[in-house]
Amino acid sequence: MKYCYYPGCSVKGTGRAYEESLLAVLNALGIEYEELEDWNCCGATAYMAMDEIKSCVLAARNIALAEKAGYTEIMAPCSACYLVLNKSLRYMESSKPVAETVNKALATANLKISKKIKVRHPLDIILNDYGLDRLKKAVKRPLKEFKVAPYYGCQIIRPYSTFDDQYNPTSMDKILTALGATVVEFPLKTRCCGSSLTGTLPEPGLLCAYIILREALRRGANVISTGCSLCQFNLDGYHDKIEKKWEPVRIPTLYFTQLIGLALGIDEQTLGIHRCIVPLSATIGQPVNS
Amino acid sequence: MKKEQVRIGFYVCHCGHNIASVVDCKAVAEYVAKLPGVVVSRDYKYMCSDPGQELIINDIKEHKLNRIVVASCSPLLHEHTFRTATEKGGLNPFLCQMVNIREHNSWVHTDREAATLKAKELARAAVHRVMFHRELETKKVPITPAVMVVGGGIAGIHAALTLANAGKKVYLVEREPTIGGHMAKFDKTFPTLDCAACILTPKMSEVASHPNITLWTYSEVVKVEGFVGNYKITVKHKPRYIIEDLCVGCGECINKCVYKDPRFPDEFNEGLGKRKPIYLPFPQATPQVVLIDPEVCLKLKTGKCKQTCLEGCQDRKAIDFNQKERFSEVQVGAVIIATGFKTFDAKRIPQYGYGKYPNVFTALEVERMVNASGPTNGHVVLRDGREPKSIGIIHCVGSRDKKTNKYCSRVCCMYSLKLAHLLKEHTNAEVYNFYIDMRTPGKAYEEFYDKLLNEGVHFIRGRVGEVTDWAYAPGEEGKLVIRVEDTLAGFVRRIPVDMVVLATGLEPQPDAADVQRMFNMSCGSEGFFLERHPKLAPVNTFTDGIFLAGCCQGPKDIPDTVAQAGAAAAEALVLIDKGFIEQEPNTAFVREEDCSGCKSCISLCPYSAITFNETKKKAEINEALCKGCGTCVASCPSGSIVQRLFEDEEIFSEIEGLLVDSANGKNFAGQSSGEKRAEVMAK
Numbered sequence: 001m002k003y004c005y006y007p008g009c010s011v012k013g014t015g016r017a018y019e020e021s022l023l024a025v026l027n028a029l030g031i032e033y034e035e036l037e038d039w040n041c042c043g044a045t046a047y048m049a050m051d052e053i054k055s056c057v058l059a060a061r062n063i064a065l066a067e068k069a070g071y072t073e074i075m076a077p078c079s080a081c082y083l084v085l086n087k088s089l090r091y092m093e094s095s096k097p098v099a100e101t102v103n104k105a106l107a108t109a110n111l112k113i114s115k116k117i118k119v120r121h122p123l124d125i126i127l128n129d130y131g132l133d134r135l136k137k138a139v140k141r142p143l144k145e146f147k148v149a150p151y152y153g154c155q156i157i158r159p160y161s162t163f164d165d166q167y168n169p170t171s172m173d174k175i176l177t178a179l180g181a182t183v184v185e186f187p188l189k190t191r192c193c194g195s196s197l198t199g200t201l202p203e204p205g206l207l208c209a210y211i212i213l214r215e216a217l218r219r220g221a222n223v224i225s226t227g228c229s230l231c232q233f234n235l236d237g238y239h240d241k242i243e244k245k246w247e248p249v250r251i252p253t254l255y256f257t258q259l260i261g262l263a264l265g266i267d268e269q270t271l272g273i274h275r276c277i278v279p280l281s282a283t284i285g286q287p288v289n290s
Numbered sequence: 291m292k293k294e295q296v297r298i299g300f301y302v303c304h305c306g307h308n309i310a311s312v313v314d315c316k317a318v319a320e321y322v323a324k325l326p327g328v329v330v331s332r333d334y335k336y337m338c339s340d341p342g343q344e345l346i347i348n349d350i351k352e353h354k355l356n357r358i359v360v361a362s363c364s365p366l367l368h369e370h371t372f373r374t375a376t377e378k379g380g381l382n383p384f385l386c387q388m389v390n391i392r393e394h395n396s397w398v399h400t401d402r403e404a405a406t407l408k409a410k411e412l413a414r415a416a417v418h419r420v421m422f423h424r425e426l427e428t429k430k431v432p433i434t435p436a437v438m439v440v441g442g443g444i445a446g447i448h449a450a451l452t453l454a455n456a457g458k459k460v461y462l463v464e465r466e467p468t469i470g471g472h473m474a475k476f477d478k479t480f481p482t483l484d485c486a487a488c489i490l491t492p493k494m495s496e497v498a499s500h501p502n503i504t505l506w507t508y509s510e511v512v513k514v515e516g517f518v519g520n521y522k523i524t525v526k527h528k529p530r531y532i533i534e535d536l537c538v539g540c541g542e543c544i545n546k547c548v549y550k551d552p553r554f555p556d557e558f559n560e561g562l563g564k565r566k567p568i569y570l571p572f573p574q575a576t577p578q579v580v581l582i583d584p585e586v587c588l589k590l591k592t593g594k595c596k597q598t599c600l601e602g603c604q605d606r607k608a609i610d611f612n613q614k615e616r617f618s619e620v621q622v623g624a625v626i627i628a629t630g631f632k633t634f635d636a637k638r639i640p641q642y643g644y645g646k647y648p649n650v651f652t653a654l655e656v657e658r659m660v661n662a663s664g665p666t667n668g669h670v671v672l673r674d675g676r677e678p679k680s681i682g683i684i685h686c687v688g689s690r691d692k693k694t695n696k697y698c699s700r701v702c703c704m705y706s707l708k709l710a711h712l713l714k715e716h717t718n719a720e721v722y723n724f725y726i727d728m729r730t731p732g733k734a735y736e737e738f739y740d741k742l743l744n745e746g747v748h749f750i751r752g753r754v755g756e757v758t759d760w761a762y763a764p765g766e767e768g769k770l771v772i773r774v775e776d777t778l779a780g781f782v783r784r785i786p787v788d789m790v791v792l793a794t795g796l797e798p799q800p801d802a803a804d805v806q807r808m809f810n811m812s813c814g815s816e817g818f819f820l821e822r823h824p825k826l827a828p829v830n831t832f833t834d835g836i837f838l839a840g841c842c843q844g845p846k847d848i849p850d851t852v853a854q855a856g857a858a859a860a861e862a863l864v865l866i867d868k869g870f871i872e873q874e875p876n877t878a879f880v881r882e883e884d885c886s887g888c889k890s891c892i893s894l895c896p897y898s899a900i901t902f903n904e905t906k907k908k909a910e911i912n913e914a915l916c917k918g919c920g921t922c923v924a925s926c927p928s929g930s931i932v933q934r935l936f937e938d939e940e941i942f943s944e945i946e947g948l949l950v951d952s953a954n955g956k957n958f959a960g961q962s963s964g965e966k967r968a969e970v971m972a973k
Contacts, residue, residue: 165640167639167640167641168640168641187758187759187760188760211762215760218760
C-alpha cells in the first residue's frame, strides 16, 4: 500500500529536517509514499481558534483530495496536521450539520468525503505497520551511546489517543529501544513545550521549554527525541534566551526519524542533522559520520 | 367466551398532575363511555386512594359491573390494589385489567393531544381485552423455609445472623477462606474511630457457632435452579487440603512448614506482608481453619517435600493432600446476595504513578499498615523503611471521573478523613487531602470533618493532575510531587510529599456479571446489581426471592450496609415465614387433543416445567413450576399450549381494540388509529 504523504507547511520550512529524515528513512525501509498533489494548509492553530468550521473545511479539502486520488491512508508527520486532520474527521463523524456544511463547501470544488480514510502519524506507521522486528533487522549502526529522553508533546496523543496511551505513551520508546538506544525514564514526555507562547508570551513559553530541557539532562539523557516540528523548534531554538534567563541546558533535540536514520546508517547531511542549533556533538562524544 | 352480558367499569386516574398534565383524562373518560360494553366511565384524581377504590367497589354493586379497567400507572405498582378493590366489590380479581398511561404515556410524552389519543387507544384495547377475561384462582405453593446468603462480609454476616436469630436455617457461602470481607481489613471505622475488628469479630464467631447457620467458606455458588420459595442451589467447595472438622487452628503446621520464613505475598495484607504456603489468613479468621495454597506448597506443586507440617498436626491428622473439590446441593426459599465490591485498580490512572513510584499506596494498603496486626505491626513506613514526614491523600481515584467511573463511591471522603487522622496520629507527618468536594452526609460525619480541620490536616480543593518525581524547586528533590490546581486559591500548586495515598473508589466485583446471570438479576450501567425500585424496593431484585445487601448493589458505608442487610433479611423472612407463596394464575397448560407430541416446548422452558408423558405421547406442564413466561405458548407449532390471562381471544381482541376505533359507530370498520394519529400530527 502506498501512503499519501501530507507534509504540511512546517516540514517544508522550519522543520525541513523532519521531512528530509522522514523521507530518507521511508526510502531506506522501503515504505512507499507519494506526496499529495495540490495540498493546502491543514487549518491548524489560528484557524481552529477563530472558526472551527472553516478550519475543518481546509483540512477536509486535503482529505478529499487524497480520497479522490484513491488513497486509503494519509501520513501526516507534523503533529499539528495530524491532530487537525483527525479532528476534522471526528467532527464530521459526530455532527451531521458539520458534515453537511463541510461537504457543501467541498462540493463547490467537486470534492467530497465519503469513505473511511485514515490519518496516521509516522510513529504509528513505523511501529505498527512496518514493525519492530523488521526495524531491528534494518539497524546497521546501533545507537549505543545515545541516552534518549523520549518527548511526545501534546498533539500526537491528545485528545485522541488512537495508537498510544494518553498519559504514558511508549511507541517512540519502543522504536528507540529497537535502535539500540537507551531510553531514560522521562516523566515529562507529554508536557507542553511552550507551543506558540514562545513567540507571543515568551516568559511562560520559554519556561516550559526550559523545564523539559533541564529535566532531560537531569535524567541523564544526551539527546531529546521528538515527533513534532514545533516541539523541536522550541526545544532547540531558544537556548540563548533560556541561558540568559536561567542556566545553560544545552542538549540536542532530534526528530525520531533522524535517530532512526542514524541507526540505519544514513549520513547526517541527508538526515538534516546539521540544521540542529544545538549540534549533536554537544553531548554525543563522537560525531556520527558516515 | 362471552357467556354473560359484559358490563365494564372504566376509571382513568389523574395521578395528581402526573397524568393529567399531559393527558386530558376527562376526554378519555368521555370517549371510553361510548365504547361497547362500557357501563360506567369515570376520571378521578387519585384512583389508588381509598375513595378511588371505593368508587370501583360501589360501582360494581350499584351498576352490576362484571369487568373493571383502570387506566393509571404501571401495573407493577398498583395492579394488586385494583385487583383487591375488584375482589372487595364481589368480583374475581382477574376480571380487572390495567392500562399504563403514566410510565408509558404521560411521563414520556409532551404533546397533549397526541398523548390523549394514545391514552384513548390503550384504554380501548384494554376494554376489548377485558371482555374475554375469566375468573381465575391463585395457587398456593409451599416454601422451603431456609435462606442462602451469598457473601460473608459484614452485609452477609449481619443478614445471616438476623435470619438465624429468627429461627431460620441459613447457608452462608463465602468464596474466601474466611468470612469478614473488607471490613476485617480495616483498622478503625469512621466517624467513631472504633476498632473494626472489635465490633466485627464477635459477629464472626457468632456466625461460626450459630446452630442455625451452615457456614461454607472457600466455596462458591455454581448453579441455581428453581424459583422463589424453592430454589435448588449447587455450591462448590474448593479444596483447602485441610479437613475442616479436624483442624483446631492451633497453627503448629504453619510453624513446622519446611519454609522457615514466610515468603509469599499475603492477600489479606494487600501483598504488603508475607505468608507461608500453609496459612491462616489473619488471627481472627473464621473459621479458625488453616489452608494450603497449592500454587506454592512444595508437596502439592512438586510432590517432593518432607511434609513437616504433618508432624505439627500430629494425631489430629487434619491435613489431606488428596482433597478434591466437592459439591453440595441445597434447597432454599430465598437468597440474599451480598457479594460486595472490589476496589478500583489504581494502575488505570497512570498519571498517579501507582506501580511506578514505590511510595504511592492505595488506601487499603495503608489501612493494613496502620493496623496493629498488619504487615508492619501498625508502623506507617515507606517502602525503604523510613517514616514519612509528609503524606498526600488523593480523593476520587476512579470516582466522579468520566474516564473511569462517573459515580461517587460515597465512602472515600470519610475513609480519607479517617486515614488522615490515623496517619497523623501514627507519624505526626504533614497530611494533605486533595478533594473535589467533601462529601460527609452521615450522622456525625460533618462533625468528624470539622474535627480533622482542627487537627491541622491540610485540605486542598482540586482534582490532582499528576503525581511525579521530577523536581523543579529545591525542596522537591527526592520527593513525590503532587501537581494540582487549587481551585480555591486559583493557581496550580506543586506539593512535595514522601507518601501518596490513593483513595480508590468502589467497583462491582469482576465476576458480577456471572453472578447476575446465575441469579437472574439485572445490573445498572455501572455494573452494580439493580434493585427493583430505587426508593420503595431497595433490597428486592426483579427476581422474586432474590434480595440484595451491601456494596454489590452500590457503594455504601458500614452503617448503611448493615441497615440494608437487616432489611434484606426482613424481606426474606416475610417471604419464607408465610410458609407458602401465592402464585399468579397466568400459567400455561396443554390442550391434549391438539398436542402432536413434537417435544419442541420441553427444551425451551427455562423453568424445566414441561415433561413428556410417554404413555399419552403428549407434553405436560407442571403448573407449580410454570412462571408464565409464555415461551412455550409462542413456540408450540400446533398452538396447543394456552396461557391463562394471555389466551388467544384476549390477545387478539386487545390488538383489534388497539387498531380499530370502535367508538365512531362504524364498529371495527372505521378509521384506523394510524390515520387518526397522522391527522393529529398534521395539525
